[in-house]
Amino acid sequence: MAQGPTITTIAARAGVSIASVSRVLNGLPTREDTVRKVMAAADELGYVPNAVARSLKSNRTHQVAFAMADIGNPTYVAMVREVQPVLKTAGYRLVLHSTGGDVDDEVDVLRRLGERYADGLIISPLRGITGKHLDLLTAAPAPTVVIGSIPEGTPVDNVRTDSRAGVRLALEHLYGLGRRSIGFLNGPLDTVPGAARDAAYADALDGLGLPYDPDLVEVGDFYRAEGAEAARRLLERSRPDAILCANDLIALGALDVLRAERLRVPEDVALVGMDDTELATAAWPTLTSVGLGSAERGRRAAELLLDRLDNGVAEPRIVTVEPTLAVRASTEGAA
Amino acid sequence: MAQGPTITTIAARAGVSIASVSRVLNGLPTREDTVRKVMAAADELGYVPNAVARSLKSNRTHQVAFAMADIGNPTYVAMVREVQPVLKTAGYRLVLHSTGGDVDDEVDVLRRLGERYADGLIISPLRGITGKHLDLLTAAPAPTVVIGSIPEGTPVDNVRTDSRAGVRLALEHLYGLGRRSIGFLNGPLDTVPGAARDAAYADALDGLGLPYDPDLVEVGDFYRAEGAEAARRLLERSRPDAILCANDLIALGALDVLRAERLRVPEDVALVGMDDTELATAAWPTLTSVGLGSAERGRRAAELLLDRLDNGVAEPRIVTVEPTLAVRASTEGAA
DNA sequence: CGGCTGTCTGTAAACGTTTACGGCAACGAG
DNA sequence: CTCGTTGCCGTAAACGTTTACAGACAGCCG
Numbered sequence: 001m002a003q004g005p006t007i008t009t010i011a012a013r014a015g016v017s018i019a020s021v022s023r024v025l026n027g028l029p030t031r032e033d034t035v036r037k038v039m040a041a042a043d044e045l046g047y048v049p050n051a052v053a054r055s056l057k058s059n060r061t062h063q064v065a066f067a068m069a070d071i072g073n074p075t076y077v078a079m080v081r082e083v084q085p086v087l088k089t090a091g092y093r094l095v096l097h098s099t100g101g102d103v104d105d106e107v108d109v110l111r112r113l114g115e116r117y118a119d120g121l122i123i124s125p126l127r128g129i130t131g132k133h134l135d136l137l138t139a140a141p142a143p144t145v146v147i148g149s150i151p152e153g154t155p156v157d158n159v160r161t162d163s164r165a166g167v168r169l170a171l172e173h174l175y176g177l178g179r180r181s182i183g184f185l186n187g188p189l190d191t192v193p194g195a196a197r198d199a200a201y202a203d204a205l206d207g208l209g210l211p212y213d214p215d216l217v218e219v220g221d222f223y224r225a226e227g228a229e230a231a232r233r234l235l236e237r238s239r240p241d242a243i244l245c246a247n248d249l250i251a252l253g254a255l256d257v258l259r260a261e262r263l264r265v266p267e268d269v270a271l272v273g274m275d276d277t278e279l280a281t282a283a284w285p286t287l288t289s290v291g292l293g294s295a296e297r298g299r300r301a302a303e304l305l306l307d308r309l310d311n312g313v314a315e316p317r318i319v320t321v322e323p324t325l326a327v328r329a330s331t332e333g334a335a
Numbered sequence: 336m337a338q339g340p341t342i343t344t345i346a347a348r349a350g351v352s353i354a355s356v357s358r359v360l361n362g363l364p365t366r367e368d369t370v371r372k373v374m375a376a377a378d379e380l381g382y383v384p385n386a387v388a389r390s391l392k393s394n395r396t397h398q399v400a401f402a403m404a405d406i407g408n409p410t411y412v413a414m415v416r417e418v419q420p421v422l423k424t425a426g427y428r429l430v431l432h433s434t435g436g437d438v439d440d441e442v443d444v445l446r447r448l449g450e451r452y453a454d455g456l457i458i459s460p461l462r463g464i465t466g467k468h469l470d471l472l473t474a475a476p477a478p479t480v481v482i483g484s485i486p487e488g489t490p491v492d493n494v495r496t497d498s499r500a501g502v503r504l505a506l507e508h509l510y511g512l513g514r515r516s517i518g519f520l521n522g523p524l525d526t527v528p529g530a531a532r533d534a535a536y537a538d539a540l541d542g543l544g545l546p547y548d549p550d551l552v553e554v555g556d557f558y559r560a561e562g563a564e565a566a567r568r569l570l571e572r573s574r575p576d577a578i579l580c581a582n583d584l585i586a587l588g589a590l591d592v593l594r595a596e597r598l599r600v601p602e603d604v605a606l607v608g609m610d611d612t613e614l615a616t617a618a619w620p621t622l623t624s625v626g627l628g629s630a631e632r633g634r635r636a637a638e639l640l641l642d643r644l645d646n647g648v649a650e651p652r653i654v655t656v657e658p659t660l661a662v663r664a665s666t667e668g669a670a
Numbered sequence: 671c672g673g674c675t676g677t678c679t680g681t682a683a684a685c686g687t688t689t690a691c692g693g694c695a696a697c698g699a700g
Numbered sequence: 701c702t703c704g705t706t707g708c709c710g711t712a713a714a715c716g717t718t719t720a721c722a723g724a725c726a727g728c729c730g
Binding site: 351352353354355358364365366369388390391392393394 | 707708709710711712714715716717
C-alpha cells in the first residue's frame with residue numbers, strides 16, 4: 001500500500017520536468033532520448049497514472065452509472081450483461097446502483113450525478129417518473145438514458161419496449177389456441193411496467209373482442225412467492241383457461257400453485273410469462289414467454305449513451321425495441 | 336449540462352473566502368451568520384460538491400471494485416446482490432468488472448487498481464491464480480479480498496468455501512439413498528472451482544469406499560448447453576444411477592438430456608446440482624443442490640473489505656463458509 | 671553575424687477541494 | 701491602557717495531472 005510514484009517522482013529520477021514526463025506518457029512529440037529516460041524511469045518505478053487526478057483535469061471520469069431496481073432480477077441482469085461489454089470496449093467503467101425500486105433512492109441517484117463521479121447515467125426507473133424525477137432529469141448534469149417509458153417531451157434519450165404489442169402477441173397466441181378466459185397476474189400498478197402492462201392487457205382484450213373481467217385480474221408483486229399468492233387468489237374466484245403473468249417469476253409462482261391444484265399445464269390452463277428469461281427454459285413445462293428485449297434494451301441504451309458522450313449533444317432520441325414471443329410447452333404442450 | 340457551481344462561485348456570492356465555504360459545508364465551527372450566508376448561496380446555486388476533486392485531496396474515492404467472471408452467472412449475481420447493500424450502507428459505490436474469466440482481463444483489473452479509481456477490490460478469480468496474479472496481489476495498491484481459494488501465505492483477505500465438504504455432503508446423501516454409481520459432470524479443470532471440485536469428488540468417493548471410475552467423469556463447461564453435451568457423452572459410455580453436477584446450469588443441461596433419453600429423475604438417475612441458485616427451484620423436478628454460500632461469501636467479503644478500509648491493516652484473514660445441502664425432488668422424488 | 675524558424679523543454683497555472691497557518695478583532699484581566 | 705487569549709476568517713499550499721506559454725538552443729538564410 002506504499003504511496004505509488006507520481007510524475008514528480010519520475011521527473012526527478014529522469015532528470016526532466018514533469019511537463020516532459022506528461023508529454024512522453026501521452027505520446028506527444030518529444031526528443032528521442034528524453035522519451036527513453038522517462039520510459040526507463042517509469043518502468044523502474046512501476047508508475048501507474050492516477051485516474052482521479054486525470055479526471056479532475058479532464059473533467060472525464062470514464063465511468064458510467066447504471067441504476068436499476070434489483071440486480072437480483074433476471075431482466076436487469078440481462079441488461080447489465082449487455083451494457084458491461086459495450087462500456088468496457090469504449091473504455092468506461094460501470095458503476096452499479098441497485099435502488100430496491102425505492103423512489104427516494106432513485107431520485108438520490110439522479111441528484112448524486114451532480115457530484116460528477118460518472119460521465120453518464122443509464123437508469124431504469126421502476127417507480128414511475130415523479131415530478132422530482134422529471135426536474136432532475138431535465139436538468140441532469142450528465143447525459144442520461146432512461147430505460148422504460150417516460151412522459152413525452154422529457155429531454156433525455158429513451159429506450160423503451162412496446163409492452164402493448166408484447167401483451168397483444170401473448171393474448172393473440174392464446175386466443176389462437178382457443179382460449180377465451182384469459183387471466184392476468186400483474187405486479188404493482190404504481191410501477192412503470194405494472195401500469196403499462198395493465199393498460200396493455202385491457203387494450204389487447206378489447207382488440208380481440210373479449211370482455212375485461214376484473215375477476216380475472218390479480219395484482220401481486222414481481223416475485224415468485226407473491227406471484228403464487230396472487231395465483232391462489234385468482235383461482236379461488238375463477239377458473240381461467242389461460243393465465244398471462246407480468247414476468248417469469250410470477251409465472252413460476254403460478255406454476256407452483258397450478259401444480260398443487262392438480263391443474264395440468266397447458267391442457268387445463270395455458271401459462272405465459274414475460275421477459276423470456278433463463279427461468280422460462282429452466283421451468284417444466286418450459287414457459288412460453290414474451291421477450292421484451294432486455295438484453296437489447298441494455299445494449300441500445302449503452303450505445304445511445306456512448307454516442308452522446310463522444311459526439312456531444314443532439315436531439316433526444318427514442319428507441320423502441322420490438323417484443324417477441326417465445327412459444328414453449330406451457331401453451332403448446334407438445335412435450 | 337451547465338458547468339455546476341463550485342465553492343469559488345459560492346464564496347463570491349456569499350462574500351466570504353472559499354475556506355469558509357468549505358468549513359461551513361463540512362460542518363466545522365463557524366460563526367452563525369457566515370453559515371447562513373453560505374448555506375443560502377449554496378442552496379440558490381444548487382451546489383453539489385465535486386466528488387473527483389474531493390477524492391484527489393482525500394485520497395479516498397468511496398468506490399469499491401468487484402471483479403468476477405460473468406455477471407450472467409447466478410452465483411455471481413447472488414454475490415453482487417449481497418455486496419451492493421453492504422457497500423451502499425457504508426457509503427461506497429460499486430464498480431463492476433465482468434472479466435469473462437479471461438486471465439489477462441483478471442490481471443488487468445489488478446493492475447488497474449493502481450490507477451486508484453477504487454479504495455478496495457473484491458475479486459473472484461476463475462482462472463486460477465497465476466504467478467502474475469500473485470505478484471500483483473501481494474503488492475496490491477489497495478486492500479483486496481479474494482473470493483475463492485488462493486495459495487497459502489498470500490497476504491490478502493480470503494473468503495472461501497469448503498467445496499470438499501460440499502461434494503462430500505452430496506455424495507453421502509446419494510450414498511445414503513443407495514446409489515453406488517455416481518457420475519460427475521464438471522467444468523474446466525483449469526478453473527479454480529473446476530479443479531477444486533474434481534479433487535473433492537475423488538476424495539469423497541474415497542471416503543465412501545467407492546472406486547474412482549474415469550468413465551463416470553466428464554468435463555464440459557459451466558453452462559447449460561455444455562452440460563447437456565457432457566451428459567450425453569457420459570451416458571453413451573456408462574449408466575450411472577446418480578449424477579453430481581458442478582453447478583446448477585450443468586444440471587439443467589443434464590436434466591434436458593435425461594428427459595430426452597426417457598430416464599426418470601430420480602428413479603433411474605438421481606441428480607444433484609451445485610450453487611443452489613434460483614434455477615434449482617425453477618426446474619422440474621426441483622433440483623437437490625449443494626449450496627456453496629454465494630450470498631454469504633459476497634457479504635462476508637464486503638464486510639472484510641470495509642473493516643480493513645476503516646480500521647487499517649491487520650493480519651490477512653481467511654473466512655470459510657460452510658456448504659449446505661438443499662434436498663429436493665431430483666434425489667428424493669416425493670413430488 | 672544578425673535574425674528568423676523550428677524544435678524541444680521548463681515554469682506555472684489550472685481543475686475543485688481540504689486544511690495548516692497566520693492575521694485580525696473583540697474581549698477580559700491585570 | 702496594555703497584553704494575552706479566544707474565535708473567525710482569509711491566504712495559500714497541496715493532492716496529481718494536463719497544457720498554455722515562453723525560454724533556450726540549433727540551424728539556416730540573407
